[in-house]
Amino acid sequence: MATNVLLQMKNIHKTFPGVYALKAVDFELKAGEVHAILGENGAGKSTLIKVLGGIYAADQGEIFIEGKKVEIKNVKDAQKNGISIIHQELVLVPYMTVAENIFLGREPMKGKFVNASKMYEEAQQLIDSYGINIDAKSLVRNLTIAQQQMVEIIKAISYNSKILVMDEPTSSISEKEVKFLFETMRNLTSKGVGIIYISHRMSELAEICDRVTVMRDGSYIGTKVVKETTSDELISMMVGRELKNYYTRDFQKDGEVILKCENITDHKMVKDVSFEVKKGEIVGFAGLVGAGRSEVMKCIFGLTKEYSGDIYIEGKKVVIKSPSDAIKHGIALVPEDRKLEGLYHIQSVRFNSTIEVLSEFIKGIIVDRQKEEEITQKYIDMMSTKTPSMEQAIGKLSGGNQQKVMIGRWLATSPKILILDEPTRGVDVGAKSEIYAIMNALAKSGMSIIMISSEMPELINMSDRIYVMCEGRITGCLTHEETTQEKIMKLAAK
Amino acid sequence: MERVANKNRKNRGTLLLNGIAQWLKDNLGIIIALVVLCLILSLNPITKNTFLTLKNIFNVLRQISTNLFLACGMTMVIILGGIDLSVGSIIALSGCLAAGAVVRYNLPLGVALFIGVLLGLVFGIFNGFVISKTTIPPFIVTLATMNIAKGLAYVYTGGSPVRVVTKEWQFLGAGYIGSVPTPVILLIVVLVVTALIMNKTKMGRYIYAVGGNSQAAVFSGIKVSRVKFFVYAYSGVMAGLAGIVLASRMYSGQPTAGEGAEMDAIAAVVVGGTSMAGGYGKIGGTLIGGLIIGVLNNGLNLLNVNSFWQYVIKGAVILLAVFIDYIRQENKDKIRVEKK
Numbered sequence: 001m002a003t004n005v006l007l008q009m010k011n012i013h014k015t016f017p018g019v020y021a022l023k024a025v026d027f028e029l030k031a032g033e034v035h036a037i038l039g040e041n042g043a044g045k046s047t048l049i050k051v052l053g054g055i056y057a058a059d060q061g062e063i064f065i066e067g068k069k070v071e072i073k074n075v076k077d078a079q080k081n082g083i084s085i086i087h088q089e090l091v092l093v094p095y096m097t098v099a100e101n102i103f104l105g106r107e108p109m110k111g112k113f114v115n116a117s118k119m120y121e122e123a124q125q126l127i128d129s130y131g132i133n134i135d136a137k138s139l140v141r142n143l144t145i146a147q148q149q150m151v152e153i154i155k156a157i158s159y160n161s162k163i164l165v166m167d168e169p170t171s172s173i174s175e176k177e178v179k180f181l182f183e184t185m186r187n188l189t190s191k192g193v194g195i196i197y198i199s200h201r202m203s204e205l206a207e208i209c210d211r212v213t214v215m216r217d218g219s220y221i222g223t224k225v226v227k228e229t230t231s232d233e234l235i236s237m238m239v240g241r242e243l244k245n246y247y248t249r250d251f252q253k254d255g256e257v258i259l260k261c262e263n264i265t266d267h268k269m270v271k272d273v274s275f276e277v278k279k280g281e282i283v284g285f286a287g288l289v290g291a292g293r294s295e296v297m298k299c300i301f302g303l304t305k306e307y308s309g310d311i312y313i314e315g316k317k318v319v320i321k322s323p324s325d326a327i328k329h330g331i332a333l334v335p336e337d338r339k340l341e342g343l344y345h346i347q348s349v350r351f352n353s354t355i356e357v358l359s360e361f362i363k364g365i366i367v368d369r370q371k372e373e374e375i376t377q378k379y380i381d382m383m384s385t386k387t388p389s390m391e392q393a394i395g396k397l398s399g400g401n402q403q404k405v406m407i408g409r410w411l412a413t414s415p416k417i418l419i420l421d422e423p424t425r426g427v428d429v430g431a432k433s434e435i436y437a438i439m440n441a442l443a444k445s446g447m448s449i450i451m452i453s454s455e456m457p458e459l460i461n462m463s464d465r466i467y468v469m470c471e472g473r474i475t476g477c478l479t480h481e482e483t484t485q486e487k488i489m490k491l492a493a494k
Numbered sequence: 495m496e497r498v499a500n501k502n503r504k505n506r507g508t509l510l511l512n513g514i515a516q517w518l519k520d521n522l523g524i525i526i527a528l529v530v531l532c533l534i535l536s537l538n539p540i541t542k543n544t545f546l547t548l549k550n551i552f553n554v555l556r557q558i559s560t561n562l563f564l565a566c567g568m569t570m571v572i573i574l575g576g577i578d579l580s581v582g583s584i585i586a587l588s589g590c591l592a593a594g595a596v597v598r599y600n601l602p603l604g605v606a607l608f609i610g611v612l613l614g615l616v617f618g619i620f621n622g623f624v625i626s627k628t629t630i631p632p633f634i635v636t637l638a639t640m641n642i643a644k645g646l647a648y649v650y651t652g653g654s655p656v657r658v659v660t661k662e663w664q665f666l667g668a669g670y671i672g673s674v675p676t677p678v679i680l681l682i683v684v685l686v687v688t689a690l691i692m693n694k695t696k697m698g699r700y701i702y703a704v705g706g707n708s709q710a711a712v713f714s715g716i717k718v719s720r721v722k723f724f725v726y727a728y729s730g731v732m733a734g735l736a737g738i739v740l741a742s743r744m745y746s747g748q749p750t751a752g753e754g755a756e757m758d759a760i761a762a763v764v765v766g767g768t769s770m771a772g773g774y775g776k777i778g779g780t781l782i783g784g785l786i787i788g789v790l791n792n793g794l795n796l797l798n799v800n801s802f803w804q805y806v807i808k809g810a811v812i813l814l815a816v817f818i819d820y821i822r823q824e825n826k827d828k829i830r831v832e833k834k
Binding site: 303322323324326327333335340341342343344345346347351355356358359362364365366367 | 699713714716774
């Protein structure tokens with residue numbers, strides 16, 4: 001690891017009306033290191049990054065780059081100082097080619113026209129130099145998410161950045177792609193680039209990061225060398241207290257079979273999938289992204305209409321051709337992509353909480369507002385959702401609280417079978433632990449839960465049994481006692 | 495028991511007051527615009543004796559009623575994230591068919607009017623069917639039906655108005671119930687029905703849900719195509735109704751009637767604060783939007799402004815109203831971002 005300091009942020013303060021977002025935050029990045037910033041949602045990570053990237057101006061504090069004091073007032077300043085930020089949401093233009101995206105706004109010119117051949121040549125050279133297998137001429141929309149991320153990174157690097165900020169780059173890519181991303185990152189650090197890495201996934205820290213800085217409530221808590229710390233220590237730094245029983249789970253055995261699926265095939269991705277779920281069980285579904293786990297659930301929930309196979313609920317064969325069929329049979333699905341598939345962003349927590357159970361308080365044109373508020377409050381309390389009021393627009397809540405409303409929405413339907421697709425994605429540590437506790441309580445009360453997750457620790461610690469999928473098929477089923485990360489990986493990559 | 499009932503009644507009372515307060519707050523910008531417009535017209539020496547008379551006010555309301563019928567349907571359509579360009583042409587066709595039913599086939603008035611509304615419903619159902627069953631954009635679908643309806647109106651009439659001279663015919667558009675013009679009564683009914691659908695029924699919630707995030711609505715088990723179907727059918731019925739009211743007011747079904755009416759309706763909806771992106775909007779805002787456009791039209795006429803210039807002024811006012819709203823939203827968003 002090189003030792004010269006690339007970036008120093010000293011005593012950074014930032015306030016917004018009514019909120020002290022950053023209080024005397026210090027941060028240091030060395031050349032050639034990957035430095036993680038950890039913290040719950042609202043801890044100030046994003047604000048700090050935005051100050052660095054010139055999106056916000058700090059109220060107070062200094063920034064040094066390679067020892068020289070710099071002023072970063074806007075995005076241009078940041079670029080000039082060799083800072084590139086890869087945001088969580090990808091910002092590529094889908095209907096342009098890879099090369100066009102990389103050189104967007106600074107295309108190589110020949111007189112008044114874009115020199116296309118030179119652009120493609122240079123782009124391809126850049127791509128090849130990182131050993132990435134992407135054609136510079138392909139349209140961005142035809143790439144996988146991981147490939148798009150690579151293009152983002154290459155675009156960022158092509159500005160000759162010395163400092164690269166990555167905001168949750170692995171939240172939407174599979175393990176295999178993560179490996180590749182990490183390789184690319186190592187490749188970069190070996191060339192002296194410093195990388196600031198923001199992630200909620202503790203398990204990635206040990207693999208890729210050298211040091212980690214923890215923030216909480218806008219304050220700097222401390223910086224640790226990753227090799228010399230434990231995830232327990234980091235978690236307690238993040239939440240400010242010893243987080244005992246991070247996973248709550250009373251394992252269950254031998255209930256009656258509630259859901260039985262036989263030979264589910266959707267003629268695209270899902271091939272001959274059979275499984276069963278017992279009363280009060282939490283059944284995990286493991287696999288790489290693209291293994292077909294969500295697609296199986298889409299069949300069972302009636303979102304996919306053209307599928308074959310049989311579904312039995314409590315021993316009776318049922319026909320499910322639409323989500324409303326599924327809801328009628330007591331199935332609920334909290335989808336993977338909260339933003340796209342779950343939230344009505346500009347609507348209130350109340351609207352979002354009760355959309356599945358309108359019949360309980362709307363009869364014709366008579367709305368029982370009191371009943372509606374009771375239902376909303378019940379699930380705010382049950383999920384301990386933090387919201388200023390039930391009229392708050394849900395889009396303004398943190399990811400964890402949004403997810404709690406989503407789960408509450410479906411609990412309101414009193415389902416027998418609750419399907420949770422990536423229930424803790426984009427959810428901070430504290431809220432995660434609360435969601436686990438609620439899942440445990442629900443299972444104990446007799447609800448059956450199916451959990452799809454890409455996070456090994458939560459699968460292993462929460463599931464009574466884990467089905468592993470690979471390329472559309474179930475490749476194995478592991479009981480809680482026999483599950484190990486290695487066994488899952490082996491089955492997932494079969 | 496009695497105390498509970500009392501409490502409920504009280505709640506309902508305060509709820510209503512809260513609702514009105516909220517409505518004023520939500521629409522503050524455009525309400526001010528409307529009041530300013532009215533003040534100018536009632537203080538201006540040229541118009542002060544004519545504008546604030548009951549006769550003129552009823553006149554304005556009568557004129558805007560057809561636009562607001564359309565705008566009621568259009569509000570739903572736009573909240574749903576769509577657009578309905580066909581309503582203007584449906585006005586023409588439904589008016590012509592209804593007039594033709596009376597003059598050419600000697601059908602009873604009730605049947606003729608029913609035919610007019612039914613025609614609107616048929617077109618609405620067709621729009622709804624194509625839009626909900628395919629992914630063809632509503633803009634294209636309704637652009638096509640706009641032309642079809644307009645063409646059929648010309649084919650049916652041969653290009654000249656179908657005149658109706660009976661007194662009963664005029665009742666709907668030009669008549670009075672008591673001392674209130676019939677279309678104003680109709681307008682109140684339509685506004686109340688639309689507001690009830692949007693605020694009090696499951697369908698209303700579904701419209702906001704589908705417009706806000708149609709993908710999420712699918713995951714919610716909402717039958718999205720049924721919602722779309724309903725909304726476009728409703729918009730069609732509103733256009734059919736506007737058609738017969740206008741034909742009645744003009745003593746004839748005219749193939750040129752309602753030209754550009756879809757744009758006036760869209761303007762009323764957008765000035766009223768409904769988001770073209772879908773998911774957000776209120777019928778109360780549309781009412782004010784329609785009033786602003788109506789008062790403006792009336793004022794410009796009273797002031798004897800050249801009719802060519804009227805278009806320019808109208809366009810500028812629409813832009814200004816939407817711009818004020820845009821600034822307000824921007825400020826709101828800014829506060830939202832900074833609070834994070």
